[in-house]
Amino acid sequence: MKTKLKHLIVIMVLSLGLVSCHDDLDQSPIDPDSFTEEDVFANATEAKGALAKLYASLALTGQQGPSGQADIADIDEGFSQYSRMLFNLNELTTDHAVVGWGDAGLPDLHGQYWSGNNDFSEAMYYRLAQEVSFCNSFITNAASLTDGEVSSFIAEARFLRAFAYYNLIDLFGNVPLVTEVSTDLPQQASRTELFNFVESELLDIQGDLKPGRSNEYGRVDEVAAWALLSKLYLNAEVWTGTARYTDCVTYSNNVINSGYSININDANGNGTAYDELFLADNDTNGAQDEFIFALNFDGLRSQTYGGSTFLVHAAIGGTMDATEFGVNGGWAGLRTTKKLEEKFNYTVLTQDIQEINNALGAMSDWGIIGDGTPNGWNDPDTKMYQIGTNQFAIYAELTDGFLKFRFNNDWGTNYGDDNADLSLESDGQNIPVLAGQYYITLDLDNLTYSIENVDFNDLLETSIEGDKRAMFYTDGQNLEIEDISSFTDGYAVTKFKNIDSDGDQGVDSAGDFVDTDLPLIRLAEIYLNYAEATVRGGSGDLNLATAKINELIERANGDSSANISSGDITLDFILDERSRELYWEGQRRSDLIRYDYFTTDAYLWPFKGNSPQGTSVSNYRNLFPLPNSIITVNPNLSQNEGY
Incomplete structure (x- = not known):
C-alpha cells in the first residue's frame, strides 16, 4: 500500500496522545498543512491513510525511510524493523542461519545465551508494543465514523493487533493485554488469556473483513483471519496446555478452499515456480495468489534497512556477484548451517x-x-x-x-x-x-x-536436479562452520533477490533498496499446518494432506518424481518439509519448540548452545525475556523464568 506523506506525519501526533492526558497538550496546530487526529478521522478516505500506517509500521520504522524521524525513540532503525527482528529471533536462533557480525547481543542469539538486556529481543518487544498502540488508537478514533467501509478498516486494525499479540505470545509469553489507549501501567496477562483474546478477536472480525481475495493487494481479508487461527491452534498445546488440532484442521481447510492458490507460474523458465515467490515482481508474477498476508516493499517509496533489503544484502559476500541479485553490494553476514542443506535431496549440475x-x-x-x-x-x-x-x-x-x-x-x-x-x-x-x-x-x-x-x-551455468528449493551459493564456501565470523564458513543462501522474472533489477537503480515483498503467511504454510494437525490427532484427511504436500514437492522438483504416499507422512517428515519450504521466512524457532527440539538434545546443530557441535540449553529459552527496561518501569510485570 502506498501512503501519502500527510498520513504518515500524523502518527507523531498520535504517539504524543498515547502518553499525554493533559488538556493543555490537546491543541490543534497553527500550521494548516499539519494533520491531527481530527483531520485523519474526518472521513473514511482520510481514515484509510491512517490504516496504511498500521500496515507500514510492520514494514518500516519511521516517517522518513530508511532512517530519520523514528517511530520509537532510542532504538536503532536499521535493525529494529519487524521482519528483520523476526528473522533474528526465529531463524538466527536455529539451524537455519548464522551471522558473522559481532554487534553486541547478536552472536548471543545463535549461541542461545541471550540475557534480559539483549538489544534485539528488546527491539522486537517495542516494535510489537508500538503496533498494538497504533492499532488501539485507530480502533478508538475510527469508531466514530459512520461510513460503511470503516467497519472493514476497523476489522483490519483488529487483525493487525491480533497478529502483534500472536507474535508476543510466541516470543515473550505473558505480556500486558491492552486494548485501549491509556496512561495507566498495564497488568500482565497469562499466555492463555492472551491466546483467548487473539482467538476471540479473529472469530469476531471474520464477517467484517472483506471476502477472500477481494481486498487490495497487501491488505488482509477474511482468509487471513482463518490462516492466523490455523497458526494459533497449531501452537495451542504449547501455549495453553490444551491441544486444538481439530480446530487447526477446520480453519486450515477453510483457507485451502478459499480461492488462494499455490503459485505454479514458472515466469523465469528455470524449471520451478518456487523462486518466483521471492523475486522483485512477486506482487504480479503469480506469487501474489499464494500470499495471504505480506509486507510490501518498494526500493524507492518504502526504504528500510530491514525487510527484503536486509535479507538480500546481508546474504551476499565472498565471491558472490551482488549484481546478480539486483543490488550494489553485500553485507557479508548471513549464511546457513549444514543441517538445513542436508534436508534437501538435490544435485548441482554445472556445465563444463x-x-x-x-x-x-x-x-x-x-x-x-x-x-x-x-x-x-x-x-x-x-x-x-x-x-x-x-x-x-x-x-x-x-x-x-x-x-x-x-x-x-x-x-x-x-x-x-x-x-x-x-x-x-x-x-x-x-x-x-x-x-x-x-x-x-x-x-x-x-x-x-x-x-x-x-x-x-x-x-558456466549451474542447475539443480531434484529439489530446487535448495537455493545455496557454494563457490568458495565451506559447508562446515569453524568460525562463525568468517563469511566463507557456511553456505550462502540465494533465496531472496531484487531481480524480477525477466532478470531486471528492482526500481532503485542505485541498488541500495529492494522491491521484493515478504510473505508473512502464505498458502503453502497452511497446507503444512493441515498435515501436521492431522498427524497430531486432528480430524483431517491424511490423503488430502498428502495431495497438498505433493503440490509443494512437484513445484520444488518440476515433476512428480519425488512425490510421496500417505505412509511417508510422519511428524518428522512434516517438520523437514516445513524447513525445506519455509526456511528464512520467520517460522523455524516456533516449529522446533512445538516439536520439543529447540532447547533439548533431541536435535542439535552447529553452535547450538554456543558449542561447535551443538548442545542442549535450559528450556526456559523457549521464551525470550521481557526487556529489563520494561520490568523496571512497570512493577506490575514479572520477568520470565530463568532471566
Missing part, C-alpha cells in the same frame, strides 16, 4: 567448458596448436568451432607459451602473426600467450584473430 564450446557451432577442421595450448605442439590440434562462414572460435585454457592456427592437423596450412598486430600471415611467427582462460577467434575472410581473456565461471 566443452558444453559451452559445443554450443558455439559444429567442430571444424581448424584448430590451435602450440606449447601454450591444451595439446602442446603434438598432434592433434585443439579443434575450433565454426560460428559462421570462415569464422571459428573456441574457449580454451592456455599456459605460458605460443600458439598458431592450423588446418586439419597439417603444417601445410597454418597461420601466425609476424608483426604482433592481430593480422595473420601464412606460416607466420608463433603467437605468444600467457596463462589464463580465453575466447579465441579466427576470421579467414580478413585473416585476423583475437584472444580475449574471460572467466569461465561467468560462462
Whole structure:
C-alpha cells in the first residue's frame, strides 16, 4: 500500500496522545498543512491513510525511510524493523542461519545465551508494543465514523493487533493485554488469556473483513483471519496446555478452499515456480495468489534497512556477484548451517567448458596448436568451432607459451602473426600467450584473430536436479562452520533477490533498496499446518494432506518424481518439509519448540548452545525475556523464568 506523506506525519501526533492526558497538550496546530487526529478521522478516505500506517509500521520504522524521524525513540532503525527482528529471533536462533557480525547481543542469539538486556529481543518487544498502540488508537478514533467501509478498516486494525499479540505470545509469553489507549501501567496477562483474546478477536472480525481475495493487494481479508487461527491452534498445546488440532484442521481447510492458490507460474523458465515467490515482481508474477498476508516493499517509496533489503544484502559476500541479485553490494553476514542443506535431496549440475564450446557451432577442421595450448605442439590440434562462414572460435585454457592456427592437423596450412598486430600471415611467427582462460577467434575472410581473456565461471551455468528449493551459493564456501565470523564458513543462501522474472533489477537503480515483498503467511504454510494437525490427532484427511504436500514437492522438483504416499507422512517428515519450504521466512524457532527440539538434545546443530557441535540449553529459552527496561518501569510485570 502506498501512503501519502500527510498520513504518515500524523502518527507523531498520535504517539504524543498515547502518553499525554493533559488538556493543555490537546491543541490543534497553527500550521494548516499539519494533520491531527481530527483531520485523519474526518472521513473514511482520510481514515484509510491512517490504516496504511498500521500496515507500514510492520514494514518500516519511521516517517522518513530508511532512517530519520523514528517511530520509537532510542532504538536503532536499521535493525529494529519487524521482519528483520523476526528473522533474528526465529531463524538466527536455529539451524537455519548464522551471522558473522559481532554487534553486541547478536552472536548471543545463535549461541542461545541471550540475557534480559539483549538489544534485539528488546527491539522486537517495542516494535510489537508500538503496533498494538497504533492499532488501539485507530480502533478508538475510527469508531466514530459512520461510513460503511470503516467497519472493514476497523476489522483490519483488529487483525493487525491480533497478529502483534500472536507474535508476543510466541516470543515473550505473558505480556500486558491492552486494548485501549491509556496512561495507566498495564497488568500482565497469562499466555492463555492472551491466546483467548487473539482467538476471540479473529472469530469476531471474520464477517467484517472483506471476502477472500477481494481486498487490495497487501491488505488482509477474511482468509487471513482463518490462516492466523490455523497458526494459533497449531501452537495451542504449547501455549495453553490444551491441544486444538481439530480446530487447526477446520480453519486450515477453510483457507485451502478459499480461492488462494499455490503459485505454479514458472515466469523465469528455470524449471520451478518456487523462486518466483521471492523475486522483485512477486506482487504480479503469480506469487501474489499464494500470499495471504505480506509486507510490501518498494526500493524507492518504502526504504528500510530491514525487510527484503536486509535479507538480500546481508546474504551476499565472498565471491558472490551482488549484481546478480539486483543490488550494489553485500553485507557479508548471513549464511546457513549444514543441517538445513542436508534436508534437501538435490544435485548441482554445472556445465563444463566443452558444453559451452559445443554450443558455439559444429567442430571444424581448424584448430590451435602450440606449447601454450591444451595439446602442446603434438598432434592433434585443439579443434575450433565454426560460428559462421570462415569464422571459428573456441574457449580454451592456455599456459605460458605460443600458439598458431592450423588446418586439419597439417603444417601445410597454418597461420601466425609476424608483426604482433592481430593480422595473420601464412606460416607466420608463433603467437605468444600467457596463462589464463580465453575466447579465441579466427576470421579467414580478413585473416585476423583475437584472444580475449574471460572467466569461465561467468560462462558456466549451474542447475539443480531434484529439489530446487535448495537455493545455496557454494563457490568458495565451506559447508562446515569453524568460525562463525568468517563469511566463507557456511553456505550462502540465494533465496531472496531484487531481480524480477525477466532478470531486471528492482526500481532503485542505485541498488541500495529492494522491491521484493515478504510473505508473512502464505498458502503453502497452511497446507503444512493441515498435515501436521492431522498427524497430531486432528480430524483431517491424511490423503488430502498428502495431495497438498505433493503440490509443494512437484513445484520444488518440476515433476512428480519425488512425490510421496500417505505412509511417508510422519511428524518428522512434516517438520523437514516445513524447513525445506519455509526456511528464512520467520517460522523455524516456533516449529522446533512445538516439536520439543529447540532447547533439548533431541536435535542439535552447529553452535547450538554456543558449542561447535551443538548442545542442549535450559528450556526456559523457549521464551525470550521481557526487556529489563520494561520490568523496571512497570512493577506490575514479572520477568520470565530463568532471566
